[in-house]
Amino acid sequence: MATATLFLLLFICMLIGMPIAVALGLSSIATILFFSNDSLASVALKLFEALSEHYTLLAIPFFILSSAFLSTGGVAKRLINFAVDCVGHIRGGLAMASVMACMLFAAVSGSSPATVAAIGTIVIAGMVRSGYPESFAAGVIANAGTLGILIPPSIVMLVYSAATEVSAAKMFMAGFIPGVMMGLLLMVAIYIAARVMNLPSQPWPGFKALLKSGFIASGGLMLIVIVLGSIYGGIASPTEAAAVSAVYAFLVSVFGYRDMGPLKGKPWRHDGEHGVMLVVRNLTQSAIALPKAIFDEEVRHTVLDAAKVSIMLLFIIANAMLFAHVLTTERIPHAIADTIVGWGLEPWMFLVVMNLLLLAAGNFMEPSAVLLIMAPILFPIATQLGIDPIHLGIIMVVNMEIGMLTPPVGLNLFVTAGITGNSIGWVIRAALPWLGLLLIFLIMITYIPQISLFLPDFIDQLKGYK
Numbered sequence: 001m002a003t004a005t006l007f008l009l010l011f012i013c014m015l016i017g018m019p020i021a022v023a024l025g026l027s028s029i030a031t032i033l034f035f036s037n038d039s040l041a042s043v044a045l046k047l048f049e050a051l052s053e054h055y056t057l058l059a060i061p062f063f064i065l066s067s068a069f070l071s072t073g074g075v076a077k078r079l080i081n082f083a084v085d086c087v088g089h090i091r092g093g094l095a096m097a098s099v100m101a102c103m104l105f106a107a108v109s110g111s112s113p114a115t116v117a118a119i120g121t122i123v124i125a126g127m128v129r130s131g132y133p134e135s136f137a138a139g140v141i142a143n144a145g146t147l148g149i150l151i152p153p154s155i156v157m158l159v160y161s162a163a164t165e166v167s168a169a170k171m172f173m174a175g176f177i178p179g180v181m182m183g184l185l186l187m188v189a190i191y192i193a194a195r196v197m198n199l200p201s202q203p204w205p206g207f208k209a210l211l212k213s214g215f216i217a218s219g220g221l222m223l224i225v226i227v228l229g230s231i232y233g234g235i236a237s238p239t240e241a242a243a244v245s246a247v248y249a250f251l252v253s254v255f256g257y258r259d260m261g262p263l264k265g266k267p268w269r270h271d272g273e274h275g276v277m278l279v280v281r282n283l284t285q286s287a288i289a290l291p292k293a294i295f296d297e298e299v300r301h302t303v304l305d306a307a308k309v310s311i312m313l314l315f316i317i318a319n320a321m322l323f324a325h326v327l328t329t330e331r332i333p334h335a336i337a338d339t340i341v342g343w344g345l346e347p348w349m350f351l352v353v354m355n356l357l358l359l360a361a362g363n364f365m366e367p368s369a370v371l372l373i374m375a376p377i378l379f380p381i382a383t384q385l386g387i388d389p390i391h392l393g394i395i396m397v398v399n400m401e402i403g404m405l406t407p408p409v410g411l412n413l414f415v416t417a418g419i420t421g422n423s424i425g426w427v428i429r430a431a432l433p434w435l436g437l438l439l440i441f442l443i444m445i446t447y448i449p450q451i452s453l454f455l456p457d458f459i460d461q462l463k464g465y466k
Helices: 002-015 020-035 041-050 055-072 075-087 093-109 114-130 134-149 155-163 170-198 206-214 218-232 238-256 275-294 296-328 332-341 345-364 365-384 389-403 411-418 424-447 449-466
Strands: none
Touching: 002 020, 002 296, 020 296, 020 365, 041 449, 055 075, 055 093, 055 114, 055 155, 055 218, 055 238, 055 296, 075 114, 075 206, 093 114, 093 134, 093 170, 093 218, 093 296, 114 134, 114 365, 114 411, 134 155, 134 170, 134 389, 134 411, 134 424, 155 296, 155 365, 170 206, 170 218, 170 238, 170 275, 170 389, 170 449, 206 218, 218 238, 238 275, 296 365, 332 365, 345 365, 345 389, 345 424, 365 389, 389 424, 389 449, 411 424, 424 449
């Protein structure tokens, strides 16, 4: 009775348009009050434990703040220029450069909608001016933006780690090769389409221009090295790396690129200035500007926006964990696991059912909420069937990627519609051809575990040799 009531209330709340976080919390509290042996005091205790015991979740506000600084500043523009210089000379190269820029920005932001917004705002209009069909450009960016939750550091991976107690560092390692592989698949598909559609290419800028744009973009590229290098090398935990990334993003945006803050627009070099004089002047400028930067209106606005997003996401997570607590208390995951194992399903058959279930859930809910609800149910079944928890996590994340592109709650669709000024229906039609590529990629990730597990196993072996 409790199980039926819990899910029935959740679906009713969602159907009447209630926010997902409120729907999760309300259905959980109603079930506790009327059908559970738990006391109402356990609700407050569980909400507190959800955000205090899971140390990994502390990384989420830091990565969101880092993404906010990088999105507000000109990091995305510089990454795009570097990507264009790398692959723009190939036929269809501007679209391929857009995918490469999405991969690079995903590795510093950890957010799919932020990747679409930061990169798409610049490159969609640029592709149209260069002779690409607008629907082609929008479809590429909507799909490439999903790499924001697959290429580490990924906020969705952190949520999965918190829900299942799986190592966030290993999840980040496991997501690297699939993320790069998906980006390369998109580039190959773009090249084939470009040959068929006779799309234009950019002139080769030369190695000097490539090195110059790479140096200019190094402020953003170094963040990838700092975050992933410290995590993969065992120097810092994901939470510690996230805190460093937020501070670094602030310093790069305000004092490095000077895209915001009191030094905004001021040149690094004056005529005839070089050497020690140049270094001393800039260090002095930065030291004087630091107190002003903390209270700068644009900086405060960026921090406030990041705080709003963090609070919203953490509120969803807290209520989803309360929902998961009710599931666990009522032993619903165990009952479902015993039932499915009793059916005698082979692991490959279970993975088919799981993918269909996650794809359906991704249509109606935000990725973090889906993972927090479904992971406690699917995790014990998968472990009983011998499926690696890290591999399971990557499969779930790829399913959430596809959910970012499927109505009615596909976030990337809404962001792309906002950028292009077209309707959601138009964006869905633009993204649909590329969605098929993501489904093929999901099958590969599901049934070739070594794509996900190679890097974590390899790094574990290296550590074992030391």
